[in-house]
Amino acid sequence: MTAVAEPDMTPAAEAAPAAVPEHEHEQKPRDILIICYSGELEKTWATMILATTGAAMGAKVRIFLTFWGLQVFVKDEKRITGDGAMQKMMSFMQRPGISHRKLSKMNFLGMGPWMMRKLAKQYNVASPKELLEIAQAMGVELMPCQMTMDMFGLKKEDMIDGLGEPVGAATVISLLQDGDAPLFI
Amino acid sequence: MTAVAEPDMTPAAEAAPAAVPEHEHEQKPRDILIICYSGELEKTWATMILATTGAAMGAKVRIFLTFWGLQVFVKDEKRITGDGAMQKMMSFMQRPGISHRKLSKMNFLGMGPWMMRKLAKQYNVASPKELLEIAQAMGVELMPCQMTMDMFGLKKEDMIDGLGEPVGAATVISLLQDGDAPLFI
Amino acid sequence: MTAVAEPDMTPAAEAAPAAVPEHEHEQKPRDILIICYSGELEKTWATMILATTGAAMGAKVRIFLTFWGLQVFVKDEKRITGDGAMQKMMSFMQRPGISHRKLSKMNFLGMGPWMMRKLAKQYNVASPKELLEIAQAMGVELMPCQMTMDMFGLKKEDMIDGLGEPVGAATVISLLQDGDAPLFI
Numbered sequence: 001m002t003a004v005a006e007p008d009m010t011p012a013a014e015a016a017p018a019a020v021p022e023h024e025h026e027q028k029p030r031d032i033l034i035i036c037y038s039g040e041l042e043k044t045w046a047t048m049i050l051a052t053t054g055a056a057m058g059a060k061v062r063i064f065l066t067f068w069g070l071q072v073f074v075k076d077e078k079r080i081t082g083d084g085a086m087q088k089m090m091s092f093m094q095r096p097g098i099s100h101r102k103l104s105k106m107n108f109l110g111m112g113p114w115m116m117r118k119l120a121k122q123y124n125v126a127s128p129k130e131l132l133e134i135a136q137a138m139g140v141e142l143m144p145c146q147m148t149m150d151m152f153g154l155k156k157e158d159m160i161d162g163l164g165e166p167v168g169a170a171t172v173i174s175l176l177q178d179g180d181a182p183l184f185i
Numbered sequence: 186m187t188a189v190a191e192p193d194m195t196p197a198a199e200a201a202p203a204a205v206p207e208h209e210h211e212q213k214p215r216d217i218l219i220i221c222y223s224g225e226l227e228k229t230w231a232t233m234i235l236a237t238t239g240a241a242m243g244a245k246v247r248i249f250l251t252f253w254g255l256q257v258f259v260k261d262e263k264r265i266t267g268d269g270a271m272q273k274m275m276s277f278m279q280r281p282g283i284s285h286r287k288l289s290k291m292n293f294l295g296m297g298p299w300m301m302r303k304l305a306k307q308y309n310v311a312s313p314k315e316l317l318e319i320a321q322a323m324g325v326e327l328m329p330c331q332m333t334m335d336m337f338g339l340k341k342e343d344m345i346d347g348l349g350e351p352v353g354a355a356t357v358i359s360l361l362q363d364g365d366a367p368l369f370i
Numbered sequence: 371m372t373a374v375a376e377p378d379m380t381p382a383a384e385a386a387p388a389a390v391p392e393h394e395h396e397q398k399p400r401d402i403l404i405i406c407y408s409g410e411l412e413k414t415w416a417t418m419i420l421a422t423t424g425a426a427m428g429a430k431v432r433i434f435l436t437f438w439g440l441q442v443f444v445k446d447e448k449r450i451t452g453d454g455a456m457q458k459m460m461s462f463m464q465r466p467g468i469s470h471r472k473l474s475k476m477n478f479l480g481m482g483p484w485m486m487r488k489l490a491k492q493y494n495v496a497s498p499k500e501l502l503e504i505a506q507a508m509g510v511e512l513m514p515c516q517m518t519m520d521m522f523g524l525k526k527e528d529m530i531d532g533l534g535e536p537v538g539a540a541t542v543i544s545l546l547q548d549g550d551a552p553l554f555i
Contacts, residue, residue, distance in 0.1 A: 030546060275482075
């Protein structure tokens, strides 16, 4: 939790109670479930900002890592992952790791992401990697998708430390049925 | 429901109760509402896996088919749909049908989707088309968007069998207000 | 509210109570929270149709404008926004304003969006800009994201009239915890 106290962290700055109108829908505040499906830079950023802000506000936040979204949580230094030729080819075509995300548009040979990261720094917005560290320190639960692990041939040692055990779609459905607020990002 | 008992079906394999923490938000489990907006291969897959898993777990699952997402549910053998020149052109540029979905990235002249389907087969993940059949057999409700039908010039006979009557955004809002867990995919 | 009474407005036509099965999840109908993240034409359309339909049905609808989604709400006549060279460059590469949205695919030098708008007109679907006016008249709340304002160098005078004060991710989390039905579009 101490990371949140650092002065340059966006989520902490925003964690002050916002002027939101009163609701009386629920007795208990809902948990947040983010389905992290896309591996794009902006969406990874959005996921991490919401997750850390939620955790800082005391919400239980879980992130289900699936499809391209799982590749974000491969160790940055891994270059080629998987067993067969196809899996290796796919990791080569789409470089995994949170520090190698691309924008969904305006990539222009890397100029877009570079400008975005530069502007973020200038306005004291933490990088996705920094936000991930904060999220993990604050107890955000990271749940890798078993099926995606299998299809991409990803192994436990390919992934960053601190991920939970791989789970399936049934876990997602269970949480939805229980009333978690879902975001498919 | 018998389809679920087949050994190679991913959702069934995952339908075993997962180790999810207890919540007490709700008395009744929530229904699931998927807004199937995108026609991409991976997102169609995600939609179908969540829908069949949900149905196998006894959840009520509804899918609202809109924009590019509706084109997925045109019969596979239809090539050109619509009345006017513009509608025909649009169906030509973006081939409809669940067996003709493309990835959102890494298409590389069809190599990406081909590899993805191949890997899925290797790891016993059912194809989107197989999952759709299971979903329909298990009572997942497919609700086409009237406005999209009109704009693309799609007629009842263009669509796969078993779709519900076309509905509008008001149906979606009603379900959201009633507490369905929404996923915009 | 009078705008809704006009004969050619899609949302009003659909606002008649739909034949939706009864739920008893909740005592009170839920508010709707749209996270408007993407600036694409079809997604802007989907956002505006859901927001106006919701408002016409008496639902409280809030839209959080963030990342590319915030650029949609820059005044149409603004061409270059921001202070530094990078911010100016980004607004140049990605033209802001609700009348300048592009499709996520099938752009073909503008032919896709042109056909889409033309078909919409033919089928009496209001344009995103018209829907935005209705939404604002009906009390849909538009909440710009402070962080995005900062990163893109957008100022109050760059934005359309009638936006609320900029807020942060904490406002989104609060609403989610309170039970709003979230759509990440």
